[in-house]
Amino acid sequence: MRILLVHPECQSSLIGFRLAAMPEPLALEMVAACVPDHDVRILDMRVDGNLLGTLEDFAPDVVGVTALTTEVYAAQDVLQMVKQFSPEIITVIGGMHATMMPEDFYLPYVDIITLGEAELVFPHLIDALESGRRLRDVANIIWQDGDGYFHRNRAGSMKMDMSNLPFPRRDLVEEHRDEYFWLFSKPDTAMATGRGCPFRCNFCSVWQFYKGITRQMPAERVVEEIKTIDTDHITFMDDNFLMNYKRETAIAEMIKAEGIKKRYGMECRTDSIVRHPDLVEKWAEIGLSSVLLGLEGISDEDLKSVNKGTTARVNDEAVRIMHDNGVIVWGAFIVDPMWDRDDFKRLKDYVERMQITQTQFTVLTPLPGTKLYEQRKAELLTNDYTCFDALHAVTRTRLPREEFYQLYANLYKQRSLEPYYHLVKSGKMTLEDCKRGKRMLDVMSRWELYLEKDPVLGHTRDKVKPSTKQLKLLPTQVQAGK
Ligand code: SF4
Structure with missing residues (x-):
């Protein structure tokens, strides 16, 4: 066919x-x-x-x-x-x-x-x-x-059985390889070596989708696939790559023994890093370049509210370990629509104090398929799925909405470009990638861009009536198991 x-x-x-x-x-x-x-x-x-x-x-x-x-x-x-x-x-x-x-x-x-x-x-x-x-x-x-x-x-x-999964058909998109990227690394190749997550964050649908089951490819299978990849940079798309000390140690040792020279990006939980700093050291030695770190919040209360299962102390320690190993931290934080001015200020100060050069701020969003959605769906201001991009507040904000977006966008404003200068100077990032990163920050710090898709401010003509798109959501005829 x-x-x-x-x-x-x-x-x-x-x-x-x-x-x-x-x-x-x-x-x-x-x-x-x-x-x-x-x-x-x-x-x-x-x-x-x-x-x-x-x-x-x-x-x-x-x-x-x-x-x-x-x-x-x-x-x-x-x-x-x-x-x-x-x-x-x-x-x-x-x-x-x-x-x-x-x-x-x-x-x-x-x-x-x-x-x-x-x-x-x-x-x-x-x-x-x-x-x-x-x-x-x-x-x-x-x-x-x-x-x-x-x-x-x-x-x-x-x-x-993840060990028997065939290699992805990367050849089918090879003509676009130069357009795929991950943060500061372009071109990039993505790999997925595991699925599912044993944790239960309330904003995340991963554990629900995989029904709480976690599986990983054996180390040998991972290294075999790495050997088929041409790009200098590989990103592991696993939700928490460093969670299995034994396997990830074996992968690092095999990469070293094979003499594979590449740079790597990955996503991690902070507690995995703090539990095994020696593993980070091993990966830094073989080319770990950046990590998307699920910090989520800066206080124990923040972390408890999303059921993250870590603490602020663990987060701080993980950032320190990454910096000690020369790994770029891409810090992911959640912004609660119920924040006031002081909350935004606290986060901005934290990011600067911890010298987190790259950041991702997502608005807490009850995404379909998450625990948060079950708990908060009555509070949703819209059913328009294009607003559920974690860049917009789909629930009520404590601050006036314009001010919320001003403070939100302001999180992306960097007072000093010095850290980038050092990253380029030390060869961790090319000038081209640095410029792209700067462009990204410039765009994301323009607060007026968030208004268009805001469920209240951006839909002035269509606030109450469902849109044509929403009408499409109505099922035709449904009969289960007939
Ligand atoms: S956010 Fe990360 S750690 Fe939390 S459940 Fe999802 S995948 Fe697991």
């Missing part, structure tokens, strides 16, 4: 995180690798928006789309365009949002919704479609019958 996998483009994400990182569509590359007997293409619409041209040229039998919450409408538009182009094409939606909120895709132009990890579902689905077998026998999908009814099939196994 000819299968087109599409990563949609969501324009509204352009203020913020897109400027900080744009990793390759790794999830789609993994799905592509799981159907090796088929002709697969990936269309990454963030870098190539030519959907109709691709449909004409490739003439797919199946189009699969993935979407995070902010990308739901963009994904719906893609699926609709595909059906308009040819009703014969089978449309499939999967990913984290579709798993958590499948009802958002009970739409006439959606044929199948895959639930959970696509590698466990997609090969069976494609087999069934190719051989004409009944869809009702494929586990972990919801499918639409000829009368417009959606049927939820039985749940299937969640067991995945």
Whole structure:
């Protein structure tokens, strides 16, 4: 079969995180690798928006789309365009949002919704479609019958042997390699060596999506994959890469023994770092360059309120360990819409005092699929998913909203560029990457940019009535298990 996998483009994400990182569509590359007997293409619409041209040229039998919450409408538009182009094409939606909120895709132009990890579902689905077998026998999908009814099939196994996962089909997006980046490193290659998380932060959907199960690839498998990668920089997309001391030590030792010379970025919890500073040392020695550190807050109360399971003292210690090892800290903090002026000042002072050169400030957002959503959904000011980008307050703010965004954007204003000068001088960052980082900070510190998508200030014409997009959320006809 000819299968087109599409990563949609969501324009509204352009203020913020897109400027900080744009990793390759790794999830789609993994799905592509799981159907090796088929002709697969990936269309990454963030870098190539030519959907109709691709449909004409490739003439797919199946189009699969993935979407995070902010990308739901963009994904719906893609699926609709595909059906308009040819009703014969089978449309499939999967990913984290579709798993958590499948009802958002009970739409006439959606044929199948895959639930959970696509590698466990997609090969069976494609087999069934190719051989004409009944869809009702494929586990972990919801499918639409000829009368417009959606049927939820039985749940299937969640067991995945990560050691047997094929290498992602990076070749399918290789022409865009130079456009993928992670913070200061461009071009970049993304790797995922583990899935799930044993922690239970209330704002995070990772542990819910993976049903609390955590799995990792063996060290040998990780190093084998690293050896296939050409770029100088690799980013580990695992939610907490340094959580398994034994495995991560083995990976570092194998990289050293093999003489692999690369730079690495990763995401970590602070307690993993403090528990094993020697592991950070080992990784710094083999090229660890930057770490996205989930600091989240600066006081024990902040951390307790999001169920982070760490303390402010542990955070401070982790930042110190990173600095001692010459690793760039990309500090991730959560801004609560109920903050007052002093809270913003405290955070700004902390970031400066701790010399955290790179920062990510996300507004506390009850994302569908999280505990926070269950607790706070009655307080939401909007159902418009494009506002759920963690750059906007989707709940009430304590301060007037304009002032909230002024103080929020002000967090990105850096008083001194000296730390960047040192990073360039010491060869940890190129001048080009430094300029890109500066551009990012300049854009993110313009408070007026946040107003357009604010659910109160930005939707003045449409505050009460649901938008056309919201109307689309209404299911057609739903009947589970028929
Ligand atoms: S935020 Fe990080 S540590 Fe917390 S549950 Fe999510 S993945 Fe785990």
